[in-house]
Amino acid sequence: MQIIQTASELRNALKRQDNIAFVPTMGNLHAGHIHLVKLAKQHASCVVASIFVNPLQFSPSEDLANYPRTLEADCEKLAAAGCDIVFTPSVAEIYPHEQTMTIDPPSIANVLCGTTRLSHFAGVATVVMKLFNIVFYNTVQPNVAVFGKKDFQQLFIIKEMVRQFNLPIEIIAGETVRDANGLALSSRNGYLTDVQRAAASQLNSVLQGIVNQIKNGYKDFVQLELQAAAQLTSQGWEVDYISIRSSTTLQPASALDKNLIVLGAAKITNKTSGKTRLIDNIELCITD
Ligand code: PAF
Numbered sequence: 092m093q094i095i096q097t098a099s100e101l102r103n104a105l106k107r108q109d110n111i112a113f114v115p116t117m118g119n120l121h122a123g124h125i126h127l128v129k130l131a132k133q134h135a136s137c138v139v140a141s142i143f144v145n146p147l148q149f150s151p152s153e154d155l156a157n158y159p160r161t162l163e164a165d166c167e168k169l170a171a172a173g174c175d176i177v178f179t180p181s182v183a184e185i186y187p188h189e190q191t192m193t194i195d196p197p198s199i200a201n202v203l204c205g206t207t208r209l210s211h212f213a214g215v216a217t218v219v220m221k222l223f224n225i226v227f228y229n230t231v232q233p234n235v236a237v238f239g240k241k242d243f244q245q246l247f248i249i250k251e252m253v254r255q256f257n258l259p260i261e262i263i264a265g266e267t268v269r270d271a272n273g274l275a276l277s278s279r280n281g282y283l284t285d286v287q288r289a290a291a292s293q294l295n296s297v298l299q300g301i302v303n304q305i306k307n308g309y310k311d312f313v314q315l316e317l318q319a320a321a322q323l324t325s326q327g328w329e330v331d332y333i334s335i336r337s338s339t340t341l342q343p344a345s346a347l348d349k350n351l352i353v354l355g356a357a358k359i360t361n362k363t364s365g366k367t368r369l370i371d372n373i374e375l376c377i378t379d
């Protein structure tokens with residue numbers, strides 16, 4: 092596996108590649124990321140992963156400085172998973188000048204995670220566009236990029252960006268990988284002690300509870316959202332949102348929608364007595 096730090100070296104290395112599958116990450120890789128790399132391998136002859144903690148998608152109050160950076164271990168995991176090239180640019184390589192132009196995502200970026208993480212998705216879309224322009228610069232199509240379903244709103248916005256900007260890239264969605272208790276794997280789980288980690292699976296249990304009730308024919312979605320939020324609050328969580336939406340449009344679900352997604356974001360107390368914000372979602376399809 093080649094490790095490349097600059098855009099020009101990467102463009103050179105990828106010259107005239109037949110097809111590329113790209114997996115953008117912020118590093119601190121876990122089994123969820125490795126699943127995406129393996130999925131990428133099924134779609135292309137050359138798999139490129141990037142590791143870049145993108146300052147543009149963190150607000151000043153967020154964990155940019157403390158975000159776990161584990162480059163050596165990450166490279167070992169990527170090599171073992173069969174990744175061909177890992178791109179590990181510096182901040183100056185990606186942002187050599189002040190980034191005064193950004194991608195303005197659609198209004199769906201202002202709900203769910205966008206309510207508390209203002210301009211987060213503009214930062215994500217901007218860096219992903221820049222990375223696409225570097226990785227796919229010289230390539231022969233078809234090109235593929237792989238994103239995880241755990242960040243469903245991010246996946247939705249990236250698909251919209253690709254569609255609305257006519258980017259010649261197919262977006263593939265990878266399933267969420269969970270631990271034995273159902274907790275979705277996330278780099279931020281590293282902030283939790285073992286006890287907190289076990290409690291963190293309550294978020295998934297609550298979402299699963301909603302899914303079960305909908306499958307049993309319960310249609311008062313607002314009531315389900317309120318009950319679930321109250322349950323998490325009583326377990327000591329600080330709830331950002333619990334929301335039942337259409338998985339096709341990401342708009343609040345109506346009783347007529349068949350393809351649904353139940354999403355949640357909430358904060359749990361972590362080992363440094365701060366709060367760790369976790370997100371999760373479960374898709375479901377209603378058949379009559
Ligand atoms: O999902 C992530 O890890 C990041 O948001 C991404 C897509 C790599 C952009 O920085």
